[in-house]
Amino acid sequence: MAEKSIKQFDEKNDEQVYVSVRETLESARGKVERVVNSAMVEAYWEIGRQIVGATGERAEYGKHLVRYLAERLTAEYGKGFDYTNLTNMRKFYQAFPILDTVCQELSWSHYRRLMRIPNQEQREFYMNAAAEEHWTVRQLDHQIATFYRERLLSSQGEKRELIRSEIQRSEPVTAADDFIKDPYVLDFLDLGGRTDFDEHQLEQALMTRLQEFMLELGRGFAFVGRQYRLDGEQASYYVDLIFYNIKLKCYVLIELKTRPLNAKDVGQMDFYVRLFNEKYAGPDDNPTIGLILCSSSDRTVAKYSALADGKGLFASSYVTCLPTEEELTDALEPTRRAIAEARAEREEK
Template sequence: MELDKSLKVDFLSEIKGIIQQARTNAVRSVDFCRVQMYWTLGKRIFEEEQDGKERADYGAYLLKNLSKELVPEFGSGFSYRQLAFCRQFYKTYPIVNALRSQFNWTQYRLLIQIDNPDKREYYELEAMNNCWTARELERQINSGLYERLLLSNDKEAVLAVARRERIPETPLEIIKDPMVLEFLGLKKEAAYYEKDLEQALITHLQDFLLELGNGFSFVARQKRLLLEDDEFFADLIFYNRLLRCFVVIELLCCVQHKSSYVA
C-alpha cells in the first residue's frame, strides 16, 4: 500500500531529524572527549610539578619542554599556552565527574580565565540553562552581563536565579541596564532615527532576545494600543513567561541630544 504524500513528507522529516540528532550527539561526544583529555593532561602535569623542588621554575621548564616534544607530533593544540590552560583547568575543576558534557573546550577555556568563583559559576549556569554557544558565552562575558545585573541586584539573588532556586520577581532581576547592542552592526553616528534602530533590532531579533534576558518571546511591532480613547503605536512588544507580563518597548532617538534610548 502506497503512503500518501503528506505521510511521506512527515516520515522523511523524522528520518532526517534522527540523522541530524545523531550527528549532533557524535560531535558533542567528540568535544567532551577532548575536554576530558585536556583535564587528564592538566592533572598529570600538576602532579608532575609537585615533584619538582622549585615548583615555579620547574613548572615553566616542564611545560616548555613538553610542548616542544608534543607540537611536532600532535599539532598546535599542545602548545605551551594550551598546556598552561590544561593545568589551570584541572586546578579550577579538580573533580572530573563535575565536568559538564554540554560544554566544549573553548567554553571551559573561557570559564577558567574568570578568577571570581561566583562570577564563574554564574556564567557556567547561564551557559548551561540557555544553551549558549562558545561565541555567545564570550560575548556575555565581554559585555559584563554579571556586573550589569549586580547594579540592581545583590549577588545571592543573581546566583539563586541562575541556580534555578528561585523565580525572578521583579523586572530588575531580568532586564539588563544598561543593554549592550553591539551586535546590531550600526555605524557610529551622532544619532539614529527610531525606524533605523527598530529595524536593526528586528533583523537581529534572536540576539536581542538574548540581550533582553531570560524568558522573553517576541509578540509584535508597531502594535496599535488604545489608552483612554488615545491611540498609540508601541514600537516593540514582548512577553516574559517568568514575570507573566507583557513588556512594551518604546524607542526614543533624540537627534537634538545626540543620544538614543530604549524605554
C-alpha cells in the same frame, strides 16, 4: 508494469519519511557530539590535574614536563596536545579545581575563553550563564566584553537598596530584576556612532538584528510583535515592542526613547502595562513588565515616579557603541553613588 506501480507511490509520504529519518540522524549525531565533547572536557581537566599534581610549586620543572608531554603526545595524537594546549589544560584545572562544578554542556573553546577571567566568581557566573542560555563562544565573548554581569548586578543592587531604604517597603525584589540591565549595549546595530536617529529608526534597527537584541535582553525571551495595538474605549495605543518571557511567564512591553527619560514616559508605560494586564494578559500569566529604553536615565524621575514602586516598571539607558571599561565604569557610577547614598541615609536613621 513495475514502473507504473512505482509512480503510484505517495511522493508526499516519501518526503515525510525522509524528514523523519533525517531528524533521527541529526538527533543521534547531536547526542554523540555532546557525549564526545563532555568526555574530552573531562579528559582535559584530568590531564591538567595530573600535570599540576606532578609539578606542584616547581615552575621550571612544570615547563619541562609540559614540553616533554607535548613532544610525545603530539607525535602520537596530533597538534591538539602541543605545548600551548597542555598549558591551557593545566590552567583549566587551576581555574576549575572541582570537576563537579564544570558544566559538561560547554565546549573546550568555551573554557579557553572562561579561563582568561581572573576572578573565580565571575568565571563561574559566565560559565553557568553560557550553559543555561546555550551561548556560542562568540556570544560568550561578547557578553564578557560588554560586562554583562556587572550591568546586571548593578541594576539588582540599585533596586534592592531603593526597596530597603528609600521606599521603605517589605516586598522582595521581583524576578524581573534577574534580567534587567543598565545600560543595555546595542553595539550590534552598526549605527556607526550616529546619534541623530529617531525612535522609528532605532526600532527598525532592532528588528533587523532581532536575534542579537534578544541575546542582549537576556534569558527566555520570545518575540511577540512591534507597534502592538492596545484598544481602549475611545482610542488605540501602540507599544513599540512586546516580548514574552518564558521563564517569568509574563509579557514584557518595551518603549524606545532616543532622548533622556522623563516623568511622562513613566506615566505612559504605567498606563500601557495596566491596560495590557486588564485586556490582553492571560489568566495564567504573571503581571506584565514594562521596560523603557532611553538615551539616559534621570535619578529624580526614578525616585519620585512609579518606577520606585517595585511593581514591574523599569527604565534603563542604552549605548550603541561597545564601551570601554572606563566608559562603562562611568556609566555605572551614578547607580553606585545612589546605592552608597541610600545606605548612608539608612544608617543615619
